[in-house]
Amino acid sequence: MCGRASELRRIEAELGCLSPREREVFSRLMDGETSKEMARALRISHKTIDVHRAAMMRKLGVHSASELIKKFRKLRQVAAGNG
Numbered sequence: 001m002c003g004r005a006s007e008l009r010r011i012e013a014e015l016g017c018l019s020p021r022e023r024e025v026f027s028r029l030m031d032g033e034t035s036k037e038m039a040r041a042l043r044i045s046h047k048t049i050d051v052h053r054a055a056m057m058r059k060l061g062v063h064s065a066s067e068l069i070k071k072f073r074k075l076r077q078v079a080a081g082n083g
Helices: 002-015 021-030 035-042 045-059 065-079
Strands: none
Touching: 002 045, 002 065, 021 045, 021 065, 035 045, 045 065
């Protein structure tokens, strides 16, 4: 249990460096939305989504959306007690 809590805190700290919009993009990316779907929902350009996504990936030290999803899918597992 203690290991799960520390892992959850570490992941939350990494996500804490994101701007509110980057967190929104992160959440939608984790839900499987494309840049165009996010743009429509947030009423901004899909190119703006791509800029937020690139900044988010740079801050989190990943090089692709799939790497990001693999790295942080654990957040949901740990938070749910399944990690």
